Amino acid sequence: MKLTVVGGGSTYTPELIDGFARLRDTLPVRELVLVDPAADRLDLVGGLARRIFARQGHDGRIVTTSDLDAAVDGADAVLLQLRVGGQAARQQDETWPLECGCVGQETTGAGGLAKALRTVPVVLDIAERVRQANPDAWIIDFTNPVGIVTRALLRAGHRAVGLCNVAIGLQRKFAGLLGVAPADVHLDHVGLNHLTWETAVRLGGPEGADVLPRLLAEHGDAVAADLRLPRPLLDRLGAVPSYYLRYYYAHDEVVGELRTKPSRAAEVAEMERQLLRMYADPALDEKPALLAERGGAYYSEAAVDLAAALLGGAGSPYQVVNTSNRGTLPFLPDDAVIEVPAAVGGKGAAPLPVADVDPLYAGLMANVTAYEDLALDAALRGGRDRVFRALLAHPLVGQYGYAEQLTDLLVAHNREHLAWA
Template identity: 90%
Template sequence: MKLTVVGGGSTYTPELIDGFARLRDTLPVEELVLVDPAADRLELVGGLARRIFARQGHAGRIVTTSDLDAGVDGADAVLLQLRVGGQAARQQDETWPLECGCIGQETTGAGGLAKALRTVPVVLDIAERVRRANPRAWIVDFTNPVGIVTRALLQAGHRAVGLCNVAIGFQRKFAGLLGVSPADVHLGHVGLNHLTWETEVRLGGPEGENVLPKLLGEHGDAIADDVRLPRPLLDRLGVVPSYYLRYFYAHDEVVSELRTKPSRAAEVAAMERELLRMYGDPSLDEKPALLAKRGGAYYSEAAVDLAAALLGGGGSPYQVVNTLNRGTLPFLPDDAVIEVQAAVGPSGPAPLPVPDLDPLFAGLVANVTAYEDLALEAALRGGRDRVFRALLAHPLIGQHAYAETLTDQLIAHNREHLAWA
């Protein structure tokens, strides 16, 4: 089995390598190719990756290359974890929207649209080259904004599934609170990427006992702290929102915070410099503890599970993925991309039935889906008016004066990445 990671020079990669090494019985990788145009980073990450494999006794071969076509040639699955423009672009995404009093964030609001516009054309080019190399290869997208990028891939006819680590993080957290194995926790996870709620927590599978009321009753304070929302709000909602819902439920509070502290991009950039220094130490043969603060917790377990299921070698029978709606949420178009529990196998994911969604949540999902439609149109076709329409449609913007200003700012800060600008 050959797997390729595009963006293999990311400081995330050792987390993924550690998972491949530990879970080799689930996903027996014979050749793992790390592809990245940044040769200096790739050398550091690739060296550590080989040492991790050696320490854990994995017999697979790790190859590093800056040649995308060679890297994806014959791959059974390709994982995408790239960041067009790097941390410098992320820094911009998180700062210029604040000038209008809007959220500055890399996947939500105006910053998220900027990232989509930079990313979608690059990902589609990569996917076409994967298809030429092996039409049966699966593409697993971890590149944000996952929902928009995955929809672009599926709309172009690629064999693609989107992946996020929010759900597996909740699964692990709830399992710890309940004192059970993570495999025993089945989430009623529903919504869009970075716009989801846990509406049920069942033990043993989709038909098991729903223990969400117990979780909220006994551990509501800890859960509220994790998602950074007030405990009384969770009690009133009766669900657990992902922490990304804080941008919607506490927008002005978050904007005030973001204006008075260093950006997350600045924190990550400093962390990456230290991680890369550590990766260059030839005695380091395991992922360092600092990597846990970088983000992407449990990404490796989720990626291994998904790839194994898609390639027919095992994996969990049910997994939270980003895939086509196909009537799962009846108020959305069939070709919308949603994030839900699905049965995953070699033919792809099949979403499990979802109980009727409370209008309080369904309304926001429908609104953001409309924004994502317009965002993808802007990413595919370009043009100032399409960018404006997407920003005006976003529920965190919505005012025409803000949308006008943010459109000009977005184009000015991203001109080098926009072929049409």
């Protein structure tokens, strides 16, 4: 089995490599190709990747290259984890929206739109080259904003599934609080990428008993602290929102915080410098502890599980993924990309039935889905007016004066990445 990682020079990659090494019985990779235009980073990450495989007794071959076409040739699955513009673009995404009093964040709001506009054309070009190399290959998208990028891939007819680590992170957190194995915890996880709620926590399987009330009663303070949301809010919701909902539920509070502390992009950039120095050490043959602070916790387990299920291996039959709605949530278009539990196999991901969604969540989901539709239109066809429409539709922007100013800022900061600007 050949797998290719586009963006293989990312400091995330050793997390993925560690998963491939530990879980080789689930996903028997014989050849793993890391492709990245940044040759210096790729050499460091590739060297550590080979040492991790050797330490854990994995006899698979790891190849590094900057040649995308060679990398995807004959690949059974291609994982996308690229960042167009690098951390410098992320720093901008997290900064200029604050000038208008709006959240600066790389996956949602104005910054998330900027990332989508930079990313979608690049991903679609990569996907077309994958299709030419092997039309049966699966594309697993971990590139943010996952919902918009996956929707672009599916609309273009690619064999694609989106992946996020929020659900698996909450599953592991809840399992620890409840004192059970992670495999015994099944989430009623519903929403869009980075806009999700856990409406039930079931033990033993998708039809198991819901222990969410017990979880909140016994551990609500710990859950609320992790989310940085008030415990009474969780009690009133009777659900656990993802931590990205804080941008909506505490918008002004978050903006105030972001204006008074270093950006997450700056923190990550410094972390990456430290990690790359560590990766250069020929004695290092395991992922360093610092990598856990970089983000992407449990990404490797989720990616291995998904790839194995898609390729007919030992992956779990039910996983939380990003895939087409297809009537699952009747208040959204069929081609909207939703993040829900799905049955995953060789034919892709089929969403499992979802209980009626509270209007409190459904309304916000419908609003953000409309924004995502407009954002994808702007990414595919360009134009200042399309950018303005997407910003005006986003619930974190919503006012025409802000949308006008943010449009100007977005174009000014991303001109080199926008063919139409």
